Amino acid sequence: MRGNLYASGNITRIDGPLIFLKRSVNVGLNEAVAVIGQDGQARTGRIAALDEEYMTVEVLESTEGLSLSNTRVRFTGRTPHFDVGPGILGRIFDGIGRVRDGGPPVPAEHSLRIDGMAINPAARGKPSDFIETGITTIDLMNSLVRGQKLPIFSGGGLPHDRIAVQIAGRARLRGQEAGDFALVFVGIGVPHHTAESFRRAMENSGALEHTVMFLNHASESSTQRLLTPRFALTAAEYLAFVEGRHVLVIMTDMTNYCEALREVSASHGEIPSRKGYPGYMYSDLAALYERAGTLRDHPGSLTQLPILTMPSDDISHPIPDLTGYITEGQIVLDRELDRKGIYPPVKVLPSLSRLMKDGTGEGYTDPDHPALASQIYAAYARAAQVRVLASVVGEEGLPAVDRQYLGFGDAFETAIIHQEDSRTLEESMAAAWKLLNMLPRDELSRLSDAQIERHLTA
C-alpha cells in the first residue's frame, strides 16, 4: 500500500495547476494525490503525466501558497475514490465529497471510483417508466422517463430552479415505490442562496432525508468544479445501483462546469476548439451524462436533470450545443414567454424528449398520447409560421384558416404552456383536446378519424 507514501523536496516546477516533481515513487497514471502546503491543508490532485524521471501532478484546487520547498505530496495508490454508505442520505458535502454540514463523517461501506465506469451498452435496461412532472409541456409533449438525462436549457434570471424543485417534488410522489426514491442535488459554482433555497424547498416537502447535496460555491476554486459532479454522480450511482433506489440528480449550473473546463484546459496550454472550449468537451460531458440510465434486470435508476444557462440565450453556443448532442432531449426556457408572465416559460418547438416514444402510448400512458402530442406540435409550429407572416402583412391579409391558427397559438401559450398548478397527464390531455377544437377538422391530419370522434366535441 502506497497510501502513506510522501514525497517532499522533489518539486522542480509549479506552473498554474501543474506541479512537476521528480519521480521518487512508483505511481500510476490518474492516481489521486494530496498536495500539502505549508498551511497543512491537503489539496486534491491527480497524476496527469509520467515519464522515467518526472511526474506531473494536476492540482484540482488552488495552488496558491505552494512553494518548491515546503510542499509535500501524499500518494493514495489508486484513482480518486469516494467513500459512501447509507449514511449519505440527508447529508451535505462540498464539491469534493467532504462533509460540509458540520455533522460527523459518513460511515463508509463502499469506496467507489469517482470517474465511474462506462456502462456496458449490452447491459443497459430500456428506460420506459413515465415520470409525471405535473408540467404539461413536459408530460404531454416531452415526456420524461426514469433513467433519462433531460437538461433544462435556461438563461440567467429564468425560473429554472423553481421548475427543478417542482419536478423533484413530483417525481418523488409517483408510483408505489416512493420510499425507494432519492434526490441528489449538485450545486456547481452556484451562489449560496440557490443551494439554500433548494435545501429549504426539500425540507418543506419533507424530502430532506432522501436528499444528498453537493455544493461547490461560486467562491470556491473552479478546478474543484470539475470534480463536483463526479463525486455527486458516484453517490447517485451508489444509491441507484447498490441500494436500488430511483435517483433523480439535479445538477446546476453546468455552464459553470464548462467554464471551469475551459479555464483548466487553457492553463494546460491545450489548443482550444470552438470559443476556447477544449476539443474534448464533448467526451468530457458525455462521461458525466452517460452515467444516467437503468440496468438490465437490476433495480434502481439514475435520472439526470442538468440545468445550464445558455450564454446570451444562444442555443447554438458550444455548451448547449454539445449538451444537446449528448443528452436525451432538452427542455428550453424562453425569455419572451417569461416576460409575458407565462410559467413555466417552456419554448416547446426546440424542446424535445428522445425517450418519449419509449414511455408513452399504449401500455404506458394513454394510447392517444403520442398522436395528440404530434398534432399539437404540428399546429403550434404552423401558428408560429403564421405569426411571422402576420407580423409582415397584417392579419387581414391572411386566409381564414391562418387566422384560426393565430388564435390557436395564443390560446396554446396561455392555456397549455401556462399553468398555475400542477396538472395530471389526464388534465393536460383534456386541456389539449379542448384547444384543438379551435381548428378545422381537415387540418388535424396527425389524428385519426376515431381520435377526432372520441375526443373533440362536435
Place this chain on the structure above:
Amino acid sequence: MSEAVLSQISGPVLRARRRGDFFINEAVAIGERRLLGEVIRIEGEEIVVQVYEDTSGLRPGVPVIGSELPLAIRVGPALLGRIFDGLLRPLSMDIGYYVRPGLSELAPCTFYFEPQVEVGHVLPHGGVFGRILADSAREQRALLAPNIGGRVISIAPSGDIRDDEMVCELETESGERHRVAVSHYWSVRKGRPVAERLLAEQPLLTGQRILDSLFPVARGGKAALPGGFGTGKTVLQESLAKWCDADVIVYVGCGERGNEMAGVLHEFPELEDPRTGRPLMERTVIIANTSNMPVAAREASIYTGLTVAEYFRDQGLHVALMADSTSRWAEALREVSGRLGELPGEGGYPAYLSSRLADFYERAARVTTLGGDEGSLTLIGAVSPPSGDFSEPVTTHTKRYVRCFWALDQSRAQSRFFPAVHPLTSYSEDVEDLTPWWEREGNTEWPRIRRRFLTLVEQQAHIERMARIIGKDALPPKQRLTLLAAELVSDGFLRQSSFSLTDRYCSPARQTAMMRLIDRFITLAEKAVEQEIDIERIQKMAILRRLRRMGEELGDNQLAHYKLLGTRLEAEFAHLVGEAGRAG
C-alpha cells in the same frame, strides 16, 4: 516477440523504449492487464502507442509487448447478431454491467460446416470453400482470407466444427502450405481487395418514401445524413438498419448514446425482416463505442465496422453500413492528432481529415468479389455539425465524397415533421442510374412524378416568400393550388413516422401507388382550377384528408385499398366539376 518498456504516458498516448523491432500499426499488449494498443509512430529507439482502453494506473517501466501482427480482427461466422466494442470484442451481459479495460476477443463458437471443394481443387485468393449453417442466423460461406489461395490438400468432412479450427489445407503455387479455419484475421486498417468494381444499377431500398422516391441511394452507393441535434439522424439510421433490403447490416454507434445502442439490442430481436420473416438481429452486427468509452477506440471503430462489412460483402452479399456519427470519429482523429502535437488545420482537425473521409467513402462499392460473386457495400454516414451549421469542415468535406446528401432540417424537426430530410437542400446523384429499375418495377412515370413533386416544393418556397409581401389572400388561384398541392406532397407522401406500425416501412409498390394518387389529384385539381372552380371547394374535398393520411391508414397489406381511393378520387372530382357545371 519484440518488447518495449513504457517511458512516458499521458492520456491515451504512451511512449516506450524499444528492444527489438516494431512496425507501424502493429498491435501491442500493455502491462499486466494486456491493454490493447497500436504503434502509430517510431522515432529512433522510441515507439509511440495509441491505447484503446483506460490508461489509469499505467506507469513507466511497464512492459509493452509487440504482437508481430497489425491491429487485426477475427472475421467469421460468429459475428452476426452480436454487439462488439470498437475493436470487435464482444459486449454481452457476460462481461458484467460495466466495460472494464482488458476485454478479450470473442471465444470460439461451434458451427455446422459443409465443404464445397474437393482435394485437388484450386481456390482463388479469398475463395469460398464451404458453407456454414447455424440455427439462428442466415447461411454463411467459409471464405479464405483475401491474401490466401491455392490447391486444396485436405478438407474436413461435413459436421460440427469450431470456427478457429483448421478445416482446410492448401498449397500455394510456390509450394507454401497454409491451414485455414472458417474464420480469419484481417487488418482493420487495410481494405479487403475485390476482383472488380461495378457500376451501380439497383437501389438500396430503404422503405422510406422520401429517400427511395426522391433521393435514392444505389446498392454500393454512399450517402451522408447531416443534421443538428434532434433532427432525426439516429432514428433514420435505425430505420434504414431495420428496413432496408440489404442482406447484412453493420451498425457502428460511434461516440453516441449508450441508450441508443441498448435500444437497438432490445428492439431488433423482436422485429421481423419483412423479406425473410427472421428476426432482424440475425442479419445485424453492432459495433459500439459510446461517447463515454475510450476515444482512441472510437477512431478504430469505423475501420472495424468497414472490415466486418467488407467480409460479408466478400461472401457475395449486399451489405449496408450505418455510421452514427462520423463527426465523433473525426473528433477522435482531432484529439489523437492534438496529443501527437500535429499541426492543426481547419477547425482544429488534422490536415488529413479530408483524405480520411475520402478513403472511408471510397470503400463503398458494388463489386465482383475475389470469389467471383456480386456483392455490395453501401455506406451511410451521419454527420453532426456544430450548431447545425453545414459549412463546418466535416460536413463540407463529406459532401465532396458522397453521392447522396440527405440534409436534415431543424424547423421540420421542430414541427415534428419526420423524416426531416429537406427536399430542397438534399440531392442524389444516383437518380439517373436507378430510373430504369423503377420503370422495370412498373413505376413508368417515376422520373416525371419525382420531378413534379420536387418542382412543387420549390415553387411553394417561392410563393411563400411572395405571400409574405402581398398576403396569402391576394395570391391568384393557381398559386394557391400550388401551395395546396405542395402541402399534400409533404403531408401525404414525404411525412412518414418511424414509430407508426403501418408506415415505418413502405414497399416500392405502395410508394408507387401513393405517388400516382397524389399526382392524379394534382392533375385533376389543376384542371378544376382552370375551369374556375373555387380553390376553397377543392380544399374541402373529403378525399384530401384520406390522401394526407393514407400512409398511416393503409399499410402494405392493404394495397387494394389504394385502387379504391383512386376510384373515389375520380368520382369526387367528377362530382365537383359536374356541380360547378350545373351552377354555371
